[in-house]
Amino acid sequence: MSLIVNDLIEDYVRKKLNNKDSYFDYMEEYAYKHKVPIVQKEVAKFLDMITRIQKPSKILEIGTAIGYSGSIFAKANPETILHTIEIKEDSFKIAEENFKKQGIDNVVQYLGDASQVLNEIKCKFDLIFIDASKGHYQDFFEKSLLLLEEGGIIISDNILYKGMIASDEFVVRRKITIVKRMRSFIDYITTDDRFETSILPFGDGMAITKIK
Amino acid sequence: MSLIVNDLIEDYVRKKLNNKDSYFDYMEEYAYKHKVPIVQKEVAKFLDMITRIQKPSKILEIGTAIGYSGSIFAKANPETILHTIEIKEDSFKIAEENFKKQGIDNVVQYLGDASQVLNEIKCKFDLIFIDASKGHYQDFFEKSLLLLEEGGIIISDNILYKGMIASDEFVVRRKITIVKRMRSFIDYITTDDRFETSILPFGDGMAITKIK
Numbered sequence: 001m002s003l004i005v006n007d008l009i010e011d012y013v014r015k016k017l018n019n020k021d022s023y024f025d026y027m028e029e030y031a032y033k034h035k036v037p038i039v040q041k042e043v044a045k046f047l048d049m050i051t052r053i054q055k056p057s058k059i060l061e062i063g064t065a066i067g068y069s070g071s072i073f074a075k076a077n078p079e080t081i082l083h084t085i086e087i088k089e090d091s092f093k094i095a096e097e098n099f100k101k102q103g104i105d106n107v108v109q110y111l112g113d114a115s116q117v118l119n120e121i122k123c124k125f126d127l128i129f130i131d132a133s134k135g136h137y138q139d140f141f142e143k144s145l146l147l148l149e150e151g152g153i154i155i156s157d158n159i160l161y162k163g164m165i166a167s168d169e170f171v172v173r174r175k176i177t178i179v180k181r182m183r184s185f186i187d188y189i190t191t192d193d194r195f196e197t198s199i200l201p202f203g204d205g206m207a208i209t210k211i212k
Numbered sequence: 213m214s215l216i217v218n219d220l221i222e223d224y225v226r227k228k229l230n231n232k233d234s235y236f237d238y239m240e241e242y243a244y245k246h247k248v249p250i251v252q253k254e255v256a257k258f259l260d261m262i263t264r265i266q267k268p269s270k271i272l273e274i275g276t277a278i279g280y281s282g283s284i285f286a287k288a289n290p291e292t293i294l295h296t297i298e299i300k301e302d303s304f305k306i307a308e309e310n311f312k313k314q315g316i317d318n319v320v321q322y323l324g325d326a327s328q329v330l331n332e333i334k335c336k337f338d339l340i341f342i343d344a345s346k347g348h349y350q351d352f353f354e355k356s357l358l359l360l361e362e363g364g365i366i367i368s369d370n371i372l373y374k375g376m377i378a379s380d381e382f383v384v385r386r387k388i389t390i391v392k393r394m395r396s397f398i399d400y401i402t403t404d405d406r407f408e409t410s411i412l413p414f415g416d417g418m419a420i421t422k423i424k
Contacts, residue, residue, distance in 0.1 A: 004221050005413050012378035013411045016402045042411060049410035049420050053365060054265050153265060166224035190228045198261035199225045199254060201217050202414045208261050 003163030003170050005202050014041045023102050027068045038068040039131070039157065043203035051076035056126030058083065060147060062114045062140050063132030067095030074104045083125070085110040085117045118143035125149060131157040135178045137185045153210050159186060160205025215375030215382050217414050226253045235314050239280045250280040251343070251369065255415035263288035268338030270295065272359060274326045274352050275344030279307030286316045297322040297329045330355035337361060343369040347390045349397045365422050371398060372417025
């Protein structure tokens with residue numbers, strides 16, 4: 001059950017957004033079976049669309065997981081180069097296999113803690129997608145700013161975290177630290193005068209931030 | 213009460229997205245007082261963001277109303293030319309005044325029925341925004357296709373119409389014809405092989421469609 005968008009609405013929208021590419025069905029089944037969190041179908045489709053509209057030369061993804069959203073980014077524009085960071089070795093390898101099986105060769109994978117890896121990356125990106133440890137968004141974002149091309153955007157996923165960020169009514173006690181950090185991150189991206197930020201309250205909540 | 217996104221979530225997001233431009237506060241108050249439907253704050257902010265990302269040379273808006281979304285489009289990129297169609301003369305005039313008071317001079321306004329006006333427009337657009345009579349989206353969309361630049365997008369607003377489109381549970385009897393038409397429109401834009409369509413289940417529901 002979603003606390004953000006009504007279940008009946010989510011069901012309807014997901015049914016309308018069938019995958020035209022069957023490998024995505026396979027990855028969705030795998031993720032479901034192995035309880036790996038991947039982006040919701042309507043978020044996946046939106047990431048595909050925004051990538052087709054922006055046509056980024058280089059994308060940086062923080063949090064590869066099994067390479068589901070990475071496959072979307074890499075396939076939306078074949079001329080885009082995707083750089084993607086993953087902390088877990090098993091996920092890194094599964095993603096590697098998923099990219100290979102789809103013939104995706106426009107990907108650079110990093111194995112390591114994003115907080116470290118981000119310090120070492122030298123090139124710049126038009127689109128940076130943050131989808132990793134929810135307690136560290138502020139750090140990921142600030143480091144991402146240094147890697148952002150002029151006119152580029154940062155998309156932060158899961159910023160409403162099952163609704164918990166919006167209302168204490170939804171907060172699970174053991175998540176209170178993450179919730180506090182995410183709330184302070186949202187205040188930062190929506191009030192800092194250097195940024196324009198749009199918040200999309202669907203999926204698990206996304207923010208799109210652009211430097212003015 | 214929204215049947216799409218949970219009210220607590222909407223409230224939180226709207227509070228975070230304060231207008232930096234006070235004329236938007238004025239238009240929002242006016243719309244509220246005079247019961248003119250305008251796009252929700254989170255939709256407004258998203259339209260601003262997508263316009264900054266796509267940087268369209270020309271935008272076509274179907275349904276000016278009081279010029280609220282039009283002001284967003286016109287202000288996001290000063291080099292963008294906005295063409296906007298309105299059927300009601302009083303709305304046309306209010307919008308004209310709102311544009312003038314904000315010093316917006318990159319707008320071409322049309323007074324008339326969009327089904328007719330669309331046949332007469334000669335130039336092409338990078339972004340077309342459909343936000344008019346919900347029973348006529350199919351017609352507006354097909355005519356818009358002929359006016360779309362290569363690589364352009366069509367954004368259709370209110371496609372989930374207070375949730376009624378997603379489930380019969382939400383349908384008000386007197387709206388049944390509009391609901392049926394909108395459902396068939398959604399089937400068209402999500403199944404036709406010429407299009408890529410993303411559905412955003414927030415606000416009153418939006419679809420972004422791009423020609424492949």
